[in-house]
Amino acid sequence: MAYAAVAGATSAMSSTTSSSTSIRLVKLDKESELRIEVGMETPLKLRLLTGTAEIFGTELPPEIWLTFPPRLKFAVFTWYGATIEMDGITETDYTADETPMISYVNVHAVLEGRRSRAKASSSDEPGSSQGPRVIVIGPTDSGKSSLSTMLLSWAAKQGWKPTFVDLDIGQGSITVPGCIAATPIEMPIDQVEGIPLEMPLVYYFGHATPSANAELYKILVKELARTLERQFAGNVESRAAGMVINTMGWIEGVVYELLLHAIDTFNANVVLVIGQDKLCSMLKDVLKNKPNVDVVKLQKSGGVVSRNAKVRQKARSFRIREYFYGPANDLSPHSNVASFSDLFIYRIGGGPQAPRSALPIGAEPTADPTRLVPVNINRDLLHLVLAVSYAKEPNQIISSNVAGFIYITDIDIQRKKITYLAPSAGELPSKFLVVGTLTWIET
Numbered sequence: 001m002a003y004a005a006v007a008g009a010t011s012a013m014s015s016t017t018s019s020s021t022s023i024r025l026v027k028l029d030k031e032s033e034l035r036i037e038v039g040m041e042t043p044l045k046l047r048l049l050t051g052t053a054e055i056f057g058t059e060l061p062p063e064i065w066l067t068f069p070p071r072l073k074f075a076v077f078t079w080y081g082a083t084i085e086m087d088g089i090t091e092t093d094y095t096a097d098e099t100p101m102i103s104y105v106n107v108h109a110v111l112e113g114r115r116s117r118a119k120a121s122s123s124d125e126p127g128s129s130q131g132p133r134v135i136v137i138g139p140t141d142s143g144k145s146s147l148s149t150m151l152l153s154w155a156a157k158q159g160w161k162p163t164f165v166d167l168d169i170g171q172g173s174i175t176v177p178g179c180i181a182a183t184p185i186e187m188p189i190d191q192v193e194g195i196p197l198e199m200p201l202v203y204y205f206g207h208a209t210p211s212a213n214a215e216l217y218k219i220l221v222k223e224l225a226r227t228l229e230r231q232f233a234g235n236v237e238s239r240a241a242g243m244v245i246n247t248m249g250w251i252e253g254v255v256y257e258l259l260l261h262a263i264d265t266f267n268a269n270v271v272l273v274i275g276q277d278k279l280c281s282m283l284k285d286v287l288k289n290k291p292n293v294d295v296v297k298l299q300k301s302g303g304v305v306s307r308n309a310k311v312r313q314k315a316r317s318f319r320i321r322e323y324f325y326g327p328a329n330d331l332s333p334h335s336n337v338a339s340f341s342d343l344f345i346y347r348i349g350g351g352p353q354a355p356r357s358a359l360p361i362g363a364e365p366t367a368d369p370t371r372l373v374p375v376n377i378n379r380d381l382l383h384l385v386l387a388v389s390y391a392k393e394p395n396q397i398i399s400s401n402v403a404g405f406i407y408i409t410d411i412d413i414q415r416k417k418i419t420y421l422a423p424s425a426g427e428l429p430s431k432f433l434v435v436g437t438l439t440w441i442e443t
Helices: 101-120 144-157 214-233 236-241 254-265 277-286 309-325
Strands: 013-017 024-028 032-038 044-051 066-068 073-078 082-088 090-096 133-137 163-166 179-184 201-204 243-246 270-274 294-298 334-339 344-348 372-374 384-389 402-412 417-422 432-439
Touching: 024 032, 024 090, 032 044, 032 082, 073 082, 082 090, 101 144, 101 236, 101 294, 133 144, 133 254, 144 243, 144 270, 163 214, 179 214, 201 214, 201 402, 214 236, 214 254, 270 277, 277 294, 309 402
Parallel strands: 133 243, 133 270, 163 243, 270 294, 344 432
Antiparallel strands: 013 090, 024 082, 032 073, 032 090, 044 066, 044 082, 163 179, 179 201, 334 417, 344 372, 384 402, 384 432, 402 417
């Protein structure tokens, strides 16, 4: 989540605490929130004593202790007032009464109306049974993930099953970073457990920045959109519920082009721009020929703070660790050994499209962003995260989604054996693996 708590935030605040360990009560007035950054080493316990409150759209159960892992940043919001009890260390926590929640819930109300109209409409009218397709855009650390979570949780609370599409390869809300993914949201999202992963649709890009291979990114976005369209075609409920699309935090250069590509590819009809007047103006201008697309500017929360590259890298490492060990360290991944000959590893992109002899005089060969390059197994693969492709043949790898991920822990060149960590024991679902630049040093 992009929420953090800092003493210099612009919101009105009180009860600022630093590294406090005592059990303490926090009384929240109506339409205010408690912003928390859990301590670096130990979890925080929290419960709702009186009133009602929610975390990014998901209601807190009354009088039940919830445990939040170290380093988590979140905000407890109340519409009507609440008393919260906390036990544990926080990096910082404070209350704020200036929040954008009213505008966020107003957006939810408009989307709710569109869903109801889509469900009630005659399915033979083209486009009439399509619910809202919302894309959330804004700079890094503006609260896009938090807003996406709220809109999805509020919709699920009303009985809808909206589809969450995550295009943010830098952090990854559905699965590990380096992926674009989608999954239906059937229940309000648990802030500790995260998004339930019964059947996520995942495509592996393999890098944390889109500039590593922008063409491949576009191709995977198209594949994901095409697959979702097929699913929607046979499911009126899903069509009416629509989708919420979370995007990357960069908003200039090649990424701006990729944002426009995503709006177009997913046929987004609501563009929510968080805290960026210039970007909002640019999008309104470029989308003015699409009368069915609404561009709406929203205020970002005062609880959002910027994270530097080192902090973001650390967050990526935690996301990868969570995939194998679970958010609460309650999963037991398995170490497996395979022969080199059992696996076929590929990299997408790289290598010239044509030899110099086949090019016009003076022309330089350029890398082919979609070329499938076989990778020799050697120690360069150590500490890399590889995707297990559902492809039946190598030429299907780019258009295929992935079953999951493995992490390379050892390469024995003499014995031609590769040791890897996998979420479960047994054979891999496929012998075709995809490698990018996603690394993780297990500590």
